[in-house]
Amino acid sequence: MKKVHMGAAPLLYPMPVMLVGTTIEGRPNFMNAAWGGIANQTPPMLTVAVRESRLTMKGLRANMAFSVNIPSSSLVVEADYCGLVSGAKEDKTSACGFTIFFGNQSNAPLIAECPLNLECRLDRFIELGTHTLVLGEIMETHVSESCVTDGLPDPVKMDPLIYISGVAKSYARLGEIVAPAFSAGLRIKKG
Numbered sequence: 001m002k003k004v005h006m007g008a009a010p011l012l013y014p015m016p017v018m019l020v021g022t023t024i025e026g027r028p029n030f031m032n033a034a035w036g037g038i039a040n041q042t043p044p045m046l047t048v049a050v051r052e053s054r055l056t057m058k059g060l061r062a063n064m065a066f067s068v069n070i071p072s073s074s075l076v077v078e079a080d081y082c083g084l085v086s087g088a089k090e091d092k093t094s095a096c097g098f099t100i101f102f103g104n105q106s107n108a109p110l111i112a113e114c115p116l117n118l119e120c121r122l123d124r125f126i127e128l129g130t131h132t133l134v135l136g137e138i139m140e141t142h143v144s145e146s147c148v149t150d151g152l153p154d155p156v157k158m159d160p161l162i163y164i165s166g167v168a169k170s171y172a173r174l175g176e177i178v179a180p181a182f183s184a185g186l187r188i189k190k191g
C-alpha cells in the first residue's frame, strides 16, 4: 500500500472533547481540551496536555485538583466556546449557563449538564515542550442517571462529543458499533 509521509505529527483519531474544570480566584472555569486520555487503571488516572498560557494552568497549579467533564453532542456550541475564549476574558460558566456542582473536592467544579464527570486529584506535571502533561488521579466518577444501563455507564446514551483534527477539524459523535470487543478477534486466534 502506498503511503504519504506527513513528518512527525501528533495524529490520533478520534480525540475526546474534555471540559477541564478548575477554580480560579473563587470562580469556576472550563477549558476545552482534546489532547488527553486514560493513563492507568489502578489507581485510575488520566492525562490532559495543557499549554502554560491557558488560564486553566493557573487553577491547576493553585488547587492541585481539577475535573474532566464530557459533553454530549447537544453541548457542541458551549464546548467550542470554552475552547475559543479564555476565562481571563469572559465568565464562561455563566455565558454557557452551566449548572455547577461539587463532589468531594471543593475546588474541582463539575458541570451537571455533562453526562460524565470525573473528579481528579492532580498527581504531577510533566513539562514536555509546547504542552505540560497533567497527570490526574480520578477520585470519583459521576454519571447522569439517564446514561446508566444495568448499573453500567452507557456511552451510547451519553452521546459524547468527539474532536477530529486534520483536514476536517470538526466535532463528531460516536458511530455504529461494529463488533463486540475482546471476542471479535477469537475468529483468528489459534488455540
Ligand SMILES: Cc1cc2nc3c(=O)[nH]c(=O)nc-3n(C[C@H](O)[C@H](O)[C@H](O)COP(=O)(O)O)c2cc1C
Pocket: 029, 030, 031, 032, 033, 034, 035, 036, 049, 050, 051, 053, 054, 055, 056, 057, 080, 082, 083, 084, 085, 086, 087, 088, 163
Ligand atoms: C477542539 C479544541 C481542543 C483544544 N484542545 C486543547 C488542549 O488539548 N490543550 C490546550 O492547552 N488547549 C486546547 N485548546 C485550546 C483551549 O481550550 C483555549 O485556548 C481556551 O481558551 C483556554 O481557556 P482558559 O484560558 O480559560 O484556560 C483546544 C481548543 C479547541 C477548540
